[in-house]
Amino acid sequence: MKPPADVPIPPDLSRRYSRTSGGRAWLGSLQGLICGRLERWDLEVDLEPGQLPWNGHGGVVVPVTRKGVPAALKVAYPHDEARVERFALRLWDGQGAVRLLESDAGTCSMLLERLDAGCCLQQVPMETAVEVWGGLTRQLSLIPDQRPEWQEFHHVAARAEQWSDDLPADWEQLGRPFPRWLLEAALEVCQTRGAVGRRGGTDVLVNTDFHYLNILARPEGGFAAIDPQPMIGEAEFSVAPLLWNRIRDLPRSNPGRGLLDRCREFSAAAGLDAEVARQWSLAREVENALWYASRPLHDGDLARSLWVASTLAGRTLGGLPAAHDLPAPGK
Template sequence: MTEAPGPDPLDPRAPSEWLTWMSRLPAEGGPTGADWVATVDRLTRECLDAWDLEVTGPPMTGWTAVVHPVVRRDGTGVPLVLKVGWPHVESAQEHLALRAWDGHGAVRLVAADPSRGALLLERLDAGHDLDAVDIDEACTVVGGLYRELHVPAPPTIRTLTAYLDPYLTQLRQRTDLPRRVITRVTGLARELLAEPGPRVLLHTDLHFQNVLAAERAPWLAIDPKPLAGPAAYELHPLLRNRIEEMGTGSSLRWSVRRRLEVTCDAAGLDEELGRLWCMVRCGVEILWAAVDGDDAELSKNLTLLKALED
């Protein structure tokens, strides 16, 4: 019997397993996952034609986007990637942030087609992120990137206040969460949002897998979910990722403070403000976990919130 040929690595179609997972997503300011997966391969082909690209390898998938390695057909050979993503609220302004940074601290945007949810980007080393780098070194790298990324926010970028308000309202309405947690988080958010200070362009999801090695710089950020707000808001992703390395009890509390200290030193941020904003973000993630019925995420963020308390 002749073995059936495997999938063509140059086929611009998204992986079927990933499409099945994506099809379960409800709409978040755009099409449902099911509606979008029916169009993604067509959108990819349209972008390949519009930007005169050819695929050079198998696709990679992220949480809500498929990424194809490509080059232009003009023979220049510059390695690029075509990212086609499911349209939702958090991804809607990614191209605006990348354009504002213009390659400083982040992957360089070559072209964007927001109507198709498509970005043409410089190609980084997708196999080399900060996930296996010594944690102090990784936090230092991220802190250094914050210094480059925290430029004045363009006026079109959604504000942190506009982003948080609906979640804080939902949190106040929950009856299945500890009242002390709700009171602490919502009160703290109100105080922090009222503080004066510069509103910078925030990445908001700069965890260890969203930093990739590059040729023109040691490390660059990818996949921003941009907001305009205070710089100290950024830090929570560094705590919720690689959390298993921090242990439990007093070890967890020490490790949380250590990550904040190292990152804030490298970034020039106020560590105390960073700690307080991390508490607010724990509260939002507690809300999400409660809505999703995710007991593991609920427990993780309640534990992290406790470790952040004085």
């Protein structure tokens, strides 16, 4: 095998991780990490001249081949979500999610089946997205068993219990950035769903970042989840990202009603309880709103989270941009 050439690093990934000393150190080591995995797993880079590898928020994905078979090498910035991703992929074993071929915990690297990066649920009609997402959610909602991977995941109920303490403290510290009633609506969800989650016996493996961009087409047909953020708990916790993405696809005549209809439609397609999904989505967006309020240059994201959360609570806040003027996440 010939020595691997340097793989170009996408500029937006470099910009994102150049802001901290830890990020700069990781960027400085990234070529070595990639080359080490290419050699260890006997891979060839499969990039056209001038082509950049793919990247998300937390890592780079290099198209490769192994003995002529297409695959994808993912090297992630070390963080909690990246460290547990491989455990969920092992449990799913290619059923509803991208298949894991190899993994290395020390370098936060994985070799994955190659999916079609140019075809995700962001571009398909919403009716198709509902059907695909519902079917995949049914596949991914595994019931815990005795395999050791299950010990690696946090519980949704524990997250709710943590929010019960953190949300009011953050709300006060940030100068009460939205009305108290919306905070109290989220706290009620945390208290009720947290208690139910502890005693309900409905635990499954939950992909908590299961939105349109994280579902790619398989070349042979069908779709698969990528970049999971796995937890254990009620499957309804996974609906929220579908609501805060593709807001501009909601009906202009009544986007608020359209948001609630979307929650019901995706829930029904996956066999979930739409009311429980609404509750979890409300709490998750209030937590998102406080995160955005704590950081500069996120006014548009804060407005989007407040619109979604308050609309799900039944009292859309005034003073916010119209739904179709809200920015998409990451914009």
